[in-house]
Amino acid sequence: MKFDALTEEHLDALREVSNIGVAHAATALSQLIGRSISLTVPKVLLTEICKVPEVFGGAEKLVVGIYLQMLGDARGNILIVLPRDSALKLLSRLLPRDKSEGTLLTELEISALKEVGNILASAYLNALGALMGKTLIPSVPVLSFDMVGAVIDYALIELGEIGDLALMVETDFFGEEEKINGQFFLLPDPVSLKIILNAIGVKL
Amino acid sequence: MSKIISVGISEHKVASDPVVLVTYGLGSCVGIALYDPEVRIGGLAHTLLPAPVREVQGAERTAKFTCWAVDLMVEELLKCGCAPERLVAKLAGGATMFEPQYRSAHGGIGERNIAAAREALERSGIPLVAEDTGGDYGRSLEFNTSTGIIMVRALQQPIKQL
Numbered sequence: 001m002k003f004d005a006l007t008e009e010h011l012d013a014l015r016e017v018s019n020i021g022v023a024h025a026a027t028a029l030s031q032l033i034g035r036s037i038s039l040t041v042p043k044v045l046l047t048e049i050c051k052v053p054e055v056f057g058g059a060e061k062l063v064v065g066i067y068l069q070m071l072g073d074a075r076g077n078i079l080i081v082l083p084r085d086s087a088l089k090l091l092s093r094l095l096p097r098d099k100s101e102g103t104l105l106t107e108l109e110i111s112a113l114k115e116v117g118n119i120l121a122s123a124y125l126n127a128l129g130a131l132m133g134k135t136l137i138p139s140v141p142v143l144s145f146d147m148v149g150a151v152i153d154y155a156l157i158e159l160g161e162i163g164d165l166a167l168m169v170e171t172d173f174f175g176e177e178e179k180i181n182g183q184f185f186l187l188p189d190p191v192s193l194k195i196i197l198n199a200i201g202v203k204l
Numbered sequence: 205m206s207k208i209i210s211v212g213i214s215e216h217k218v219a220s221d222p223v224v225l226v227t228y229g230l231g232s233c234v235g236i237a238l239y240d241p242e243v244r245i246g247g248l249a250h251t252l253l254p255a256p257v258r259e260v261q262g263a264e265r266t267a268k269f270t271c272w273a274v275d276l277m278v279e280e281l282l283k284c285g286c287a288p289e290r291l292v293a294k295l296a297g298g299a300t301m302f303e304p305q306y307r308s309a310h311g312g313i314g315e316r317n318i319a320a321a322r323e324a325l326e327r328s329g330i331p332l333v334a335e336d337t338g339g340d341y342g343r344s345l346e347f348n349t350s351t352g353i354i355m356v357r358a359l360q361q362p363i364k365q366l
Contacts, residue, residue, distance in 0.1 A: 149229015
């Protein structure tokens with residue numbers, strides 16, 4: 001189905017399923033770091049590809065991007081974006097960090113953040129899959145620490161092949177005691193979007 | 205201080221007045237700059253994909269595809285008074301942002317973008333005079349059309365001049 005054919009009802013349904021998915025992911029994260037994590041109401045963004053970097057706060061912002069593919073009965077990309085400060089705070093909850101180390105992440109830190117991505121995406125996809133009555137599994141996570149524009153252009157490749165619009169379901173999460181925030185994005189391809197909406201009983 | 209014109213993903217801009225054409229956060233995307241040093245007119249494109257998978261009927265040609273970006277800019281540059289034989293090209297970007305396990309799905313999109321850009325330049329007979337491509341990091345470009353110089357900025361890398 002074409003992204004520009006989506007109605008308000010479709011977008012509502014997407015918001016709702018994503019909300020449930022991210023709620024599970026946030027629970028998993030708060031258990032992992034021993035801090036409560038809150039969520040914003042998800043936003044469904046239909047954006048021209050050229051405007052996508054602005055959604056992330058400008059193409060040059062430094063972020064940790066963790067990518068996973070959604071595999072199984074529906075396909076798409078999952079992108080978790082953590083501003084640099086938040087990624088470092090998250091790491092300090094998970095690993096002893098030597099403050100003298102430079103701006104780059106160590107192997108161990110990269111591995112820890114990938115695992116966080118894996119836990120978040122697995123919890124999200126489990127919940128989404130259960131709602132749909134389908135099996136959704138995440139791929140092995142990969143990570144990049146760079147300018148957000150460079151980190152995300154990868155997610156736009158598949159979408160760019162079929163159109164000029166990107167559909168993103170965005171949920172922001174943040175720690176209550178500590179300022180740890182991040183964004184969780186689901187970028188379904190048009191075929192998978194139809195599968196998701198069908199499976200949750202939305203009329204197309 | 206020259207005027208700054210920003211070029212987004214899948215866009216191209218041509219400037220006949222002296223300006224700074226900028227594009228931020230090139231990852232696997234490619235920045236293609238064309239320049240006529242005689243009249244000091246240049247163009248910059250930020251392309252996402254090498255070429256369309258299949259020809260879509262009536263699809264608008266945009267700089268989203270590397271294979272079209274050069275032609276689009278050449279057409280506009282000639283209208284602005286550039287001579288095709290004077291045009292030179294510079295390339296930047298085409299990085300591999302994620303490790304191979306994930307990349308295999310796209311067979312190194314950055315490399316394919318670079319290859320498509322070279323091919324398009326060769327087809328148009330425009331010499332490639334400088335490049336900063338590949339690697340595993342993102343780049344931002346500032347192309348000053350009054351000098352033809354491109355500043356390439358990247359995280360953890362010294363600033364390069366092309």
